[in-house]
Amino acid sequence: MQPDNARLSMSVGEAMFSQRSIRRFRSDPIPMDDLHLILEAAVKAPSGGNRQPARFLVLNEPEVIRQFGALYREAWWAKRRDEKRPWTSREQIPPEDKGSTAAARLADEIKDAPCIVLALTSVRGGASSVIPSVQNLMLAARALGIGSVPTTLHPTVLERVYGLLGIPQEMEFHLCIPMGYPRGNFGSTQRKPASEVTFLNRWGASVNEWTSAAAPV
Numbered sequence: 001m002q003p004d005n006a007r008l009s010m011s012v013g014e015a016m017f018s019q020r021s022i023r024r025f026r027s028d029p030i031p032m033d034d035l036h037l038i039l040e041a042a043v044k045a046p047s048g049g050n051r052q053p054a055r056f057l058v059l060n061e062p063e064v065i066r067q068f069g070a071l072y073r074e075a076w077w078a079k080r081r082d083e084k085r086p087w088t089s090r091e092q093i094p095p096e097d098k099g100s101t102a103a104a105r106l107a108d109e110i111k112d113a114p115c116i117v118l119a120l121t122s123v124r125g126g127a128s129s130v131i132p133s134v135q136n137l138m139l140a141a142r143a144l145g146i147g148s149v150p151t152t153l154h155p156t157v158l159e160r161v162y163g164l165l166g167i168p169q170e171m172e173f174h175l176c177i178p179m180g181y182p183r184g185n186f187g188s189t190q191r192k193p194a195s196e197v198t199f200l201n202r203w204g205a206s207v208n209e210w211t212s213a214a215a216p217v
């Protein structure tokens with residue numbers, strides 16, 4: 001049975017404009033009904049040729065999440081080594097680097113997240129056809145008061161992640177999305193203004209005014 005999408009009644013504007021990364025979660029489990037609705041929202045996203053290569057693996061069993069969490073943590077630090085960041089422990093991250101500090105804490109705490117969704121595709125190179133689904137998934141979660149953050153893994157752990165979770169080799173992993181009820185609040189984000197990253201009709205031509213005067217007659 002299809003879940004009741006009227007439960008996603010938060011306005012799209014409110015969901016998008018208050019969706020920030022949530023990395024700290026309460027331990028409360030996410031009801032299966034809510035997971036169902038979130039995943040139905042995810043599969044409504046478009047894909048190339050409507051081929052629908054996106055696949056999702058939902059983890060909500062604490063022991064599975066604990067084992068996956070150890071691999072996630074290893075992956076996070078492997079990425080830092082690739083970036084040649086000199087840190088080897090959370091304490092060495094400069095406190096002003098709030099993004100890395102929060103991400104490192106997630107790497108420690110993800111083992112206790114109530115839910116993690118892995119987004120994959122059944123074909124190689126399918127990122128463009130799964131990312132819209134992931135955004136739908138996170139917005140639907142937001143509308144239900146559930147926080148999330150998209151994250152990645154690292155090649156050094158992939159084989160073990162596939163082995164742990166029984167993922168077939170032909171699947172391509174894309175994103176790992178821990179989810180849960182937030183400890184902390186949703187809220188506004190810091191982003192460049194649209195006019196700084198948008199051109200009108202010709203690359204480099206700025207959108208000076210977002211008025212109908214700029215529209216063709």
Ligand SMILES: Cc1cc2nc3c(=O)[nH]c(=O)nc-3n(C[C@H](O)[C@H](O)[C@H](O)COP(=O)(O)O)c2cc1C
Nearest residue numbers: 019020021023099102103106149150151152189190
């Ligand atoms: C492709 C991608 C990869 C990301 N990887 C991670 C990650 O590995 N760990 C993490 O904590 N956050 C990760 N994030 C979240 C970003 O850090 C976050 O979206 C950004 O800092 C903006 O945060 P805000 O939405 O709270 O403003 C990732 C986001 C994207 C889109």
